[in-house]
Amino acid sequence: MDNEADVFYRQLPKVELHAHLNGSVSSQTIEKLIKRKPHLNIEHSMTAIGKGQRRTLDECFQVFKVIHQLVDTEEDILMVTTDVIREFAADSVKYLELRSTPREEKHTGLTKKGYIETVIRAIQLCKNEGLDIDVRFLVAIDRRNGAEVAMETVALAEQFLLSSDGLVVGLDLSGDPTVGDGKSLLPALERAKNCGLKLSLHLSEVPSQLEESDLLLNLPPDRIGHGTFLHPEVGGSQNLVNKVLKNNIPLELCLTSNVKGQTVPCYSQHHFNYWYQLGHPSVICVSSLWRIEWQHMKCISRRGGNYSSGVLLTGEKHTVFDRRRSEPNV
Numbered sequence: 001m002d003n004e005a006d007v008f009y010r011q012l013p014k015v016e017l018h019a020h021l022n023g024s025v026s027s028q029t030i031e032k033l034i035k036r037k038p039h040l041n042i043e044h045s046m047t048a049i050g051k052g053q054r055r056t057l058d059e060c061f062q063v064f065k066v067i068h069q070l071v072d073t074e075e076d077i078l079m080v081t082t083d084v085i086r087e088f089a090a091d092s093v094k095y096l097e098l099r100s101t102p103r104e105e106k107h108t109g110l111t112k113k114g115y116i117e118t119v120i121r122a123i124q125l126c127k128n129e130g131l132d133i134d135v136r137f138l139v140a141i142d143r144r145n146g147a148e149v150a151m152e153t154v155a156l157a158e159q160f161l162l163s164s165d166g167l168v169v170g171l172d173l174s175g176d177p178t179v180g181d182g183k184s185l186l187p188a189l190e191r192a193k194n195c196g197l198k199l200s201l202h203l204s205e206v207p208s209q210l211e212e213s214d215l216l217l218n219l220p221p222d223r224i225g226h227g228t229f230l231h232p233e234v235g236g237s238q239n240l241v242n243k244v245l246k247n248n249i250p251l252e253l254c255l256t257s258n259v260k261g262q263t264v265p266c267y268s269q270h271h272f273n274y275w276y277q278l279g280h281p282s283v284i285c286v287s288s289l290w291r292i293e294w295q296h297m298k299c300i301s302r303r304g305g306n307y308s309s310g311v312l313l314t315g316e317k318h319t320v321f322d323r324r325r326s327e328p329n330v
Ligand SMILES: CC(C)=CCNc1ncnc2c1ncn2[C@@H]1O[C@H](COP(=O)(O)O)[C@@H](O)[C@H]1O
Pocket: 020, 021, 022, 023, 057, 060, 061, 064, 099, 100, 101, 102, 140, 142, 174, 175, 176, 177, 202, 205, 257, 258, 260, 261, 262, 287, 288
């Protein structure tokens, strides 16, 4: 049963700016997907990281591969997206920016264009249901797939930026940070920026990305995902910090995700502290696989007083889309 704190955090109006679609699938939806595809012999435990459990980053990315096997038709994407939006709405999220990597699945006839169209259809369906949540979509580039695919993804995103009635607002760069080379993706990211897509880039999620982060910060992105190893105390540099500060680039901080994936040893050592003490704009987000846990919010609120709700609600300022003005916000 939920305790008082759980109820409080669930009812608190929130914005969620960093949610990977296939990382946000609830266990109920997984159950439905498994029933649809019994031949895959996928067990529930292969699709999630349970309460109290941790995994290496690599193991976390293996989990996505399993979920992708379960979500490989337009029908699946429609169900997953509508379920995810309804669940976020039930958790009092009022503004949600979902991100997802369009995939082609030859064996089911799924195309990348069909993938994005289906996500948009799901967002519209939820809107028509009258749910109290505004949803926008960021098309994601998986860094592992290289420069050519990244450019194709940008071309698609550009198309939908113009034709989705304002639902597609930006581009996300994500994927296993230990794979691929950010430098080679620069032309695609520059093109995205020039055509008006807002950029949210996963930066310095692992320690070895100093040079890449430096290059990508020159774009500059509109928001940074994780930014775990940007600052000098953890092997980043003052130069990187200065670039973030100079351009006032908000950070999407995903505490539970970082602790689960073991890039941060514990909540009290999370880089949230570093950026909060600088007064830098930061938004607390869920990222993947563990959205039902309120652990990170509890951890921050334990630190005292009004701090928690203040931090939780600042997110609205950093949305890609201003829902009060119906126009781009950053
Ligand atoms: C520990 C852990 C996995 C932390 C999350 N950190 C992440 N860092 C980079 N890319 C990610 C992360 N979580 C999800 N993604 C991306 O989101 C995809 C899953 O959502 P989707 O299929 O794009 O809808 C993954 O395949 C990966 O490309």
